[in-house]
Amino acid sequence: MTIKEIQDDIIDEFSMFEDWEERYQYMIDLGKTLPLIDEVYKTESNIIKGCQSKVWLHAEMKNDKVIFTADSDAIITKGIIAILIRVFSNQSPQAIIEADTNFIDEIGLKEHLSPTRANGLVSMIKQIKMYALAYQTQLN
Template sequence: MTIKEKQEEVIEEFSAFDDWMDKYSLLIELGNELDSFDEAYRQEQNLIDGCQSKVWLHAELKDGKIDFQGDSDAIIVKGIVALLLRVLSGHTPDEILENDLFFIDEIGLKEHLSPTRSNGLVAMVKQMKAYALAFKAKQG
């Protein structure tokens, strides 16, 4: 599936819910189901420290594609981390750099990606793109 298709899939899943609390229930569920973060990667260099919550992000290049792992100490943030990993992990640096992330807006979670929110998510998205640039540079 392309990044665009994955985003459309997420939008479809969230469109079933009108009520905010239902959307957040789904996010909490996604946060709880996220693959456990490899403790070896829980290091200062992988920490994105928001004022309110913390996010950890690890990236590796495998067969030309970026494999992301992520975590957060807040479950709602972790749910959004899970969505970002689902959409971007397993794609090439070029694909990650070329695609805009529109699903967050569409499912009504834009506020969590506002720079004033200080939950670490804005920095996480920037960091994911930065990893794509770095791995692209390494590939030459």
């Protein structure tokens, strides 16, 4: 699936919920399905700077696709990174770099996060794109 198709699926899923309490619960559930980062990657260098809670993000290249794994010590944050990994993992570096993140606004996520969590979300996206850029540079 393309990044856009995955984003459209997420928008459809979030539209099924009546209120933000249900959406938060859905995000928590998504966090529980997150492919967990291997403990060896839970290092200081894999912590995303700018997040209030700890978020570890690891990336590796397999068959010209970037594969992300992550974890967080906070349940909502874990749900947020799970959504981002679902969208961006197993995609080409170029697709990740070029992808827009309008789906976050469409599901209303940013406006329902505290300012510190919203900053953390921006930091997560930035780090994902930085990994993609690094891998894209290696490919060229």
